[in-house]
Amino acid sequence: MREKRYPNITRYTALIIVMLTIFATIAGRLLFLQVVKGQDYKEQSNNKSIREIPDIAPRGKILDSKGSILATSTQGYMLxxxxxxxxxxxxxxxxxxVFKILDQSGESQQDDFELKINPFRFEFRSDDExxxxxxxxxxKRDRGLNDEIEKDIKSKNKNISDDELKSLVNKKLLTISAEDTFKKLVKQYNISSAYSLEQxxxxxxxxxxxxMQSFSGYKPVTVASNIKKETAFKFLQMLNVLPGIDVTTQPIRSYxxxxLGSNFIGYISKISSDYEKYTEKGYDVSSDYVGQAGIEGALEDRLKGxxxxxxxxxxxxxRxxxxxxxxxPYPGQTVQLTIDKDVQKAAETSLDTTLAGLxxxxxxxxxxxxxxxRGTAVVVNVNTGAIVALAQVPRYDPNLFAVPGRLSSEMYNEYFSPDMGQFGKNYIESRGITANYPGESEDDVLNTLFPIDKSIKNNTTIRQDVYDIYPKPFYNYATQSLIPPGSTFxxxxxxxxxxxxVITPDFSLYDNGTFDQGGKTLKFNLDGPNGVVNLTTAIEKSSNPYFMTVAEKLRNAFGDDILAKYAWKFGLGIASNSSVKPATGIEIPEKFGQVYNTVSNKNTYASTYLWKTMSVLKSGQDDYGHKVVTIDLYDNNNDSSQVKGTKNNIKTLIxxxxxxxxxxxxxAKYKELFSELVKEDPNNKKDISDSQMSNLINVIYSITIxxxxxxxxxxxxxxxxxxxxGLNQFTPLQIVNYISTIANGGTRYKLHLVDKYLDADGKLIEKVNPEIIEKTGIKPENIEAVKAGMGAVNEKGTAAAVFSGFPISTAGxxxxxQSLGNQEQVGRTDYSEYVGFAPLDKPQIAVCVVLFDGGQGGIGAATVARDIYTAYFTSNGTISSSTTTTSAGQNN
Incomplete structure (x- = not known):
């Protein structure tokens, strides 16, 4: 049988066949895509028809300790x-x-656009110039106003560096007025001048x-937010004649x-700083809102969803x-706080009423x-460190910031750009302060109390509040104010x-209302004379001579830092060589004050007297009238690096x-450095004789040594x-923690506002347990001796008028x-302060109340504390409201 023969298929032929098959497949697929599905893909390739619309997650709730809502997110209709x-x-x-329908329906257009009209101005939400x-x-850069400026500068200086170009452009941008900016944007957006300015x-x-949103991809523009249901339906019925308009829903933050509690809750606002940080976290910086201040800001990552x-x-x-x-979207976590809303409300109401009475x-x-x-009140659970209330005056309504357009220009100015000139004039006239400055006009006094901020170039209107007179709603007085504790220490x-x-509870002395302080006799008219006092009666009557004598004994036996050694155990400052972060533990930002100690005292004096030395040298005359050659050690923008270095070396030497x-x-070093300065610095260029140099150095010696x-x-x-x-300065938060530590027998807890974190369904994610910072080791009998004195304060001492008849025993x-060394001259007066805890036998809560410019004696502050106790112990059933009638005259 003959063998059947097949053509000889080489590898090359096989490869050709495979390639032809592949190309045929590709050609067929292309034909299908281009002809059969071409129209569909043409539509999808147009990014104007296929869009990704973000769906904002509801922010997590903020609850009080009993579950009452302090902040939540509600669904609102959006146009x-x-x-x-x-x-x-x-x-x-x-x-x-659209605008006509909104106006007829009583709705407002969403408006967080910082460029305003009538008059033209910018409104940026910051009180820092x-x-x-x-x-x-x-x-202006985001809107391209820098482009033309950059081209002009580059055409004149082709070799300019990027940094120098940026600096010059920024200076030019600031010269473009708000009105000119508006006109440029009208042109850029092709808006007809036939429309009114408002339109x-x-x-x-x-x-x-x-x-602005085009930089981060497409998303619909919100024309109006949180509109009424009726308005939303009206627009839904008219969509066919309103191209591009739609109605949707979006979570709206609600308080x-x-x-109530705005100082610790915070608010939400458009992103206005740290753009790169937020962009990296996935925020749309052109439109997203983030937490600002308080819990909203500190716990943004948990609340945002x-x-x-x-x-x-x-x-x-x-459409x-x-x-x-x-x-x-997935909602943010719920944050349940330790705050008791009822106690918080009572504290705020009492602060309002008491300050109004003063x-x-x-x-x-x-x-x-x-x-x-202004005033603040802090309430703490002494056995856990949980903050029960954190109240203050003044406050603000965070709802004003939750929806763009709610904040009026008047409120904006009050919050972020107050007219200190007008405020200052009203303040000076109402208090008759001009009489404290003989021979000076009201304008002169205004320039002293509220000087024009010279750090701002070409500024003639922006004034500084150098004596802390203006009430600031966004300033947290409990966590940020460093104040002297007065007799509460x-x-x-x-x-x-x-x-x-150095003393026992029985140590006593005769208080005649005076104290000999190194040959200078101090007289205490407010707190004395008190006759014979021991520890209990010294606390009860607030005997200054008694406690200054205790300090004298402490210093003689143990040196200047012994008082600080014990104060640090109670959170009143921290050792200079400590590796521990100075903090009470609270979740929101805080400052941390310091007790008198030799290291801090040296640093404080070094800074204070450096400025005094610089002032004397610039004026050319010391406090005794001695003339000295004038030298300017203040920083100057035109200083060369060499001059800056020489000035810094002189300051360090001082x-x-x-x-x-x-x-x-x-x-010799002083002479060397001053010789260098007058040689290098055009502003200080002069010949100094040997006698002048000697006199200069002698004046510095007199001041510094x-x-x-x-x-x-x-x-x-x-x-x-x-x-x-003296040097003692603490926040009210530190002070209440110290009192809480006394109340519980010597254990200092970490203060905290957060009790637990929950998921969107209310399930527990994390519980915040009490945390001990330090066990002070103070002997129980010594704690009890101090408590006895504090009990006597409320029973028959300086706060007895307020706590007379109160149904439970308290201590305080x-x-x-003093607020300032020259407080009366500038129109201010003393802080009124009160600290305490209750009940006396088994303490549950401690309080600290501070009334700024509240006057002598602490009676007003004690009144607020009593109202707080009433609310707290009525709420937990310890006392009934019928047994807590207000004492006569306690608003004094």
Whole structure:
């Protein structure tokens, strides 16, 4: 049988066949895609028809300790605009109709556009001028106003560096007025001048939002937020004649209690800083809102939730025709706080009422309290460190920031750009302060109390509040204010005296109302004379001579730092060499004050007397009238790096002289550095003779060694600290923690606002347990001795008038502290302070109340504390409201 033969198929032939097959397949697929599905993909390739619409996640709730809502998110109707080629053609016609319907329905256009009219101005949400300038520069750069300027500068200087170019452009941008900026944007957005100024700006808001959002991808522009249901339905019925307009829902932040707790809750606002940080975290910096201040800011990552979104297909009128895909948003975590809403409300109401009473009846106990506009009260669970209330005056309503457009220009100015000139004039006239400055006009006094901020170039209107007079709603007075504790510090001095053994509870002396402080006799008219006092009666009557004597004994036996050693155990400052972060533990930002100690005292004196030395050298005359050659050591923008270095070396030498005394006073080094300065610095260029140089150095010696350094060593420092004055400065939060530590027997807890974190379904994620920072180790009998004295304060001492008839036994300490060395001259007066705890036998809560410019004696502050106790113990059933009638005169 003949063998059947096949053609000889080589590898090359096989390869050709495979390749032809592949190309045929590709060609067929291309034909299918281009011809059969071409129209579909043509539509999808147009990014104006296929869009991703973000779906904002509801922020997590903020609850009080009992579950009452302090902040939540509610669904609100939103009117949005989707830009397409078709809707853009009739934009002005459409939006004119939209604005008319909104106005007729009593709705407001969403407006967080910082460029305002009538008058033209920028409104950036910051009370810091440098920050506002930075925001203005960014605003103009984002809208391309820098392009023309850059081209002009580059054409004149082709070799200019990037940094120098940026600096010059920024300076030029700041010269473009708000009105000129508006005109440029009108032109850029093709808005007809035939429209009124108000209409132009309304169109501009939408056009500008479209432009800003284009940097981060497409999303609809919100035209109006949180509109009424009836208004939403009205628009839904008219969609066919409003191309691009649609109605949707979006979570709206809501604070059902208004301004209650605003100082610790915080608020939400558009991103205005740290753009890169937020971009990296997935935020749309053109439109997303983030937590600002308080819990909203500190716990942003927990509260924000996970953003969702959907891929949709739009028709030519911007209407959604098809949902191509969806990712559901997930709500943020719920944060349950330790705050008791009822106690918080009682504290705020009492602060409001008490301060109003002080302003209405200002001349009591030797103080003028017409400026009693600020106060704070902190309440802590002494056995856990949980904060029960954190109240203050003034406050703000965070709802104003939750929806753009709610904050009026008047409120904006009050919060972020107050007219300090007008405020200052009213303040000076109402208090008759001009009489304190003989021969000076009201304008002269205004320039002293509220000087024009010279750090701002070409500024003639922006004034500084150098004496802390203006009430600031966004300033947290409990966590940020460093104040002298006054007599509320005396229990701390008692503990140090008892623990070291320099006194016993029975130690007594005769208080004649005076104290000999190194040849200078101090007289205490408010707190004495008190006759014979021991520890209990010294606390009860607030005897200054008694506690200054305790300080004298402490210093003689153990040195100047012994008082600090014990105060640090109670959270009143921290050792300079400590590796521990100085903090109470609270979750929101705080400052942390310091008790008198030698290291801090040296640093404080070094800074204070450096400025005094610089002032004397610039004026050419010291406090005794001695003339000296004028030298300017202040920083100058035109200083070369060499001049800056020489000035810094002189300043360091001055500070070291103050700290270390005559051993660090190097006359040769002073002569060398001043000789360099007058040679290098055009502003200080002069010939200095040997006699002038010698006189210059002698004047510096007099200030730094004879005055400043000598004062570091005097007994008065620790004696003043023992009664809560001098260097001692703490926040009310620190003070309440110290009192809480006494109340519970000597255990200092970490303070906290958060009790637990929950998921969106209310399931527990994390419980915040009490955390001990330090067990002080103070002997129980010494703690009890101090408690006995504090019990006597409320029973028959300085706070007895307020707590007379109160149904449970309480303990406390009143305090008065100077706000400023020249407080009466500038129209301010003492802090009114009160600390305490209750019940006396088994303490549950501790309080600290501070009334700024509240006057002497602490009675007003004690009144607030009583109202807090009433609310707390009525709430937990310990007492009934019928047994807590207000004592007569306790608003005094």
């Amino acid at each position: 949005v605009y989707n830009k397409t080629d078709e809707s853009d053609k009739v934009f002005f016609t459409t939006m004119s109709k 440098a920050t506002r300038k930075a925001l203005e520069i960014k605003f 132009q700006r309304r169109f501009m808001i939408v056009k500008d939002t479209l432009k 059902p209690n208004g301004d 996970s953003k969702g979104g959907k891929i949709v297909k739009l028709n030519n009128n911007g 959604i025709t098809e949902n191509l895909g969806q990712r559901d 302003r209405a009846n200002p001349y009591q106990r030797g103080s003028n309290t017409t400026n009693a506009t 005396k229990p701390m001095t008692a503990i140090a005296g008892l623990e070291t053994g 500070k070291n002289s103050i700290k270390d005394g005559s051993s660090a006073f190097d006359k 004879s005055d400043a350094n000598a004062q570091l060593k005097v007994p008065a420092n620790i004696e003043n600290a023992a009664i809560g004055q 300490k009143t305090g008065t502290a």
